[in-house]
Amino acid sequence: MKIKMEERTKDLPAVWMEDEKVKMIDQRYLPQELKFFTAEDYEDIHKAIKDMMVRGAPAIGVTAAFGIAQAKLQEKDIEEAADHIKSARPTAYDLFYAVDHMLANLDEPTKKAKEYSEMIKEKCRRIGKYGNELIKDGHDILTHCNAGALATIDYGTALAPMRAANKAGKKIHVYVDETRPRLQGARLTAWELYNEDIPHSVIVDNASGHYIQRGEIDMVIVGTDRIVANGDIANKIGTYEKAVLAKENDIPFYVAAPVTTYDKNIKEGMKIPIEEREEKEVREINGLSITPEGSPVKNPAFDVTPAKYIDGYITEKGIFSTSELKDIF
Amino acid sequence: MKIKMEERTKDLPAVWMEDEKVKMIDQRYLPQELKFFTAEDYEDIHKAIKDMMVRGAPAIGVTAAFGIAQAKLQEKDIEEAADHIKSARPTAYDLFYAVDHMLANLDEPTKKAKEYSEMIKEKCRRIGKYGNELIKDGHDILTHCNAGALATIDYGTALAPMRAANKAGKKIHVYVDETRPRLQGARLTAWELYNEDIPHSVIVDNASGHYIQRGEIDMVIVGTDRIVANGDIANKIGTYEKAVLAKENDIPFYVAAPVTTYDKNIKEGMKIPIEEREEKEVREINGLSITPEGSPVKNPAFDVTPAKYIDGYITEKGIFSTSELKDIF
Numbered sequence: 245m246k247i248k249m250e251e252r253t254k255d256l257p258a259v260w261m262e263d264e265k266v267k268m269i270d271q272r273y274l275p276q277e278l279k280f281f282t283a284e285d286y287e288d289i290h291k292a293i294k295d296m297m298v299r300g301a302p303a304i305g306v307t308a309a310f311g312i313a314q315a316k317l318q319e320k321d322i323e324e325a326a327d328h329i330k331s332a333r334p335t336a337y338d339l340f341y342a343v344d345h346m347l348a349n350l351d352e353p354t355k356k357a358k359e360y361s362e363m364i365k366e367k368c369r370r371i372g373k374y375g376n377e378l379i380k381d382g383h384d385i386l387t388h389c390n391a392g393a394l395a396t397i398d399y400g401t402a403l404a405p406m407r408a409a410n411k412a413g414k415k416i417h418v419y420v421d422e423t424r425p426r427l428q429g430a431r432l433t434a435w436e437l438y439n440e441d442i443p444h445s446v447i448v449d450n451a452s453g454h455y456i457q458r459g460e461i462d463m464v465i466v467g468t469d470r471i472v473a474n475g476d477i478a479n480k481i482g483t484y485e486k487a488v489l490a491k492e493n494d495i496p497f498y499v500a501a502p503v504t505t506y507d508k509n510i511k512e513g514m515k516i517p518i519e520e521r522e523e524k525e526v527r528e529i530n531g532l533s534i535t536p537e538g539s540p541v542k543n544p545a546f547d548v549t550p551a552k553y554i555d556g557y558i559t560e561k562g563i564f565s566t567s568e569l570k571d572i573f
Numbered sequence: 574m575k576i577k578m579e580e581r582t583k584d585l586p587a588v589w590m591e592d593e594k595v596k597m598i599d600q601r602y603l604p605q606e607l608k609f610f611t612a613e614d615y616e617d618i619h620k621a622i623k624d625m626m627v628r629g630a631p632a633i634g635v636t637a638a639f640g641i642a643q644a645k646l647q648e649k650d651i652e653e654a655a656d657h658i659k660s661a662r663p664t665a666y667d668l669f670y671a672v673d674h675m676l677a678n679l680d681e682p683t684k685k686a687k688e689y690s691e692m693i694k695e696k697c698r699r700i701g702k703y704g705n706e707l708i709k710d711g712h713d714i715l716t717h718c719n720a721g722a723l724a725t726i727d728y729g730t731a732l733a734p735m736r737a738a739n740k741a742g743k744k745i746h747v748y749v750d751e752t753r754p755r756l757q758g759a760r761l762t763a764w765e766l767y768n769e770d771i772p773h774s775v776i777v778d779n780a781s782g783h784y785i786q787r788g789e790i791d792m793v794i795v796g797t798d799r800i801v802a803n804g805d806i807a808n809k810i811g812t813y814e815k816a817v818l819a820k821e822n823d824i825p826f827y828v829a830a831p832v833t834t835y836d837k838n839i840k841e842g843m844k845i846p847i848e849e850r851e852e853k854e855v856r857e858i859n860g861l862s863i864t865p866e867g868s869p870v871k872n873p874a875f876d877v878t879p880a881k882y883i884d885g886y887i888t889e890k891g892i893f894s895t896s897e898l899k900d901i902f
Contacts (some may be wrong), residue, residue, distance in 0.1 A: 453817065
């Protein structure tokens with residue numbers, strides 16, 4: 245089956261609120277089909293996050309904020325709604341942050357949730373502005389997974405500097421890791437870059453080392469689900485591999501994230517809970533089993549990249565080194 | 574679709590000869606279905622190699638040897654048969670070697686072809702015997718792609734030490750990289766290990782770094798398509814990434830291959846031509862496109878792992894370090 249979409253789709257937010265409805269792009273169908281999902285209540289919000297119709301830490305946070313606003317408007321039990329929404333996924337700090345932020349601002353729920361969404365977008369715009377300063381004309385940049393508009397409502401975190409550089413007229417080229425098992429790179433990042441007309445190439449995850457080794461990649465920029473006290477990060481499985489390869493080949497490895505991703509309560513990366521997702525994500529592709537039924541499968545969704553591999557944290561407040569982190573956040 | 578195969582399939586060679594027929598497992602259908610293909614003449618042999626019903630350099634060589642024996646028994650024009658079989662794939666050195674070996678031994682063609690096949694199997698058996706000495710009870714071993722019986726008629730190269738260790742009663746567990754884009758790990762290596770009742774887990778290529786980092790993998794063993802003069806190797810795309818990750822985490826990285834894999838004519842790995850395969854392998858999975866149609870794709874089939882990452886070469890003559898290579902081969 246070929247992808248039907250012929251026209252570029254621009255300026256579409258990942259998640260938004262209309263009256264009491266929370267609407268979103270159902271990212272599971274991209275890039276073949278642009279479908280939408282409407283969450284009617286907090287059960288639907290939980291389902292949308294859990295089933296990954298929406299994914300990416302900031303977008304999950306915004307969805308959760310809209311979900312709390314919706315529950316408040318619908319006069320549901322807010323504590324119950326908050327607990328249920330928080331239980332949808334374990335690793336992304338934004339989910340808990342956004343829910344707690346809304347619980348402390350229940351006076352004008354819709355307004356506050358929309359402000360939260362706008363604030364995320366504005367932070368991404370600034371991440372793009374600062375990150376752009378690192379990118380030179382002619383640079384080849386590797387990214388992993390999708391830390392783009394789909395993950396953050398608009399602009400993205402890791403993709404924001406690339407958008408800004410492209411807009412500024414720099415000739416860049418992006419290597420897009422396909423990002424098994426869920427293929428967020430091939431499906432989502434490629435779709436965003438295609439829509440923005442930013443030159444890129446999709447590669448299998450196995451090929452990024454090859455291109456880094458041959459000097460064809462100048463830097464790596466990824467997003468993150470959580471930065472902890474010592475600067476270690478958790479991000480999509482495979483991120484650690486790219487970080488080690490970057491260090492081994494002397495190219496910089498940057499993490500782009502809003503300041504709210506920083507979780508001071510966890511001392512080091514190895515203490516971050518790592519979500520193990522269902523075997524089916526590895527075992528089946530497009531409904532066809534690719535492994536013997538009797539073969540066990542392991543499917544960790546995230547890995548931990550120690551701070552020593554990270555050359556800088558691109559945030560809405562500027563670019564910082566590990567040692568500067570604790571003073572900034 | 575679930576995999577139908579319920580019973581384990583043991584002691585089945587990848588390719589064999591019965592009277593004038595050359596029979597083989599059609600590897601394109603594994604692990605969903607165990608289908609066989611019978612080559613009736615050298616046109617069929619060409620097709621089986623070209624269409625990758627059989628793959629893996631040693632197995633391709635044996636198929637070609639049987640094909641020449643068959644052509645001789647059928648009183649075909651041997652030069653024509655040899656040229657046609659050689660033209661099936663451009664890269665595999667074993668293909669040309671096996672055909673030329675048979676052309677020089679046309680007196681008893683079936684006997685010579687079977688001897689060639691037995692010789693390959695015997696080398697793999699010895700690789701298993703030597704490699705087993707490296708494996709301790711309780712070890713977790715990572716492998717990439719398929720360097721098993723399907724690629725070598727029986728035992729395999731990288732898988733031979735694991736078979737020997739398992740047979741010796743050592744409790745081992747194998748991490749099987751799925752090996753995008755063609756999924757030889759998930760499809761073929763997992764199937765072989767399942768059939769042999771060797772404990773294993775299939776993981777996405779992105780997850781191997783995570784398990785190495787957490788100390789859950791004790792060693793890496795891979796096969797290779799070519800070892801060059803300075804000890805660098807070419808192997809399936811992604812091998813380099815595993816080698817760097819092994820070094821970074823202080824676990825040994827071994828290459829298992831028969832001595833004939835050593836190519837003294839090429840000085841260093843970066844001189845090995847890297848085959849770029851068709852985009853479709855990355856772009857489509859099970860016939861469904863996973864990338865936007867407008868997104869370009871790059872698909873290198875191999876990468877180069879420099880000798881400095883390799884702790885030993887497991888061969889039919891013993892285990893050697895890089896500095897010992899030139900004296901042994």
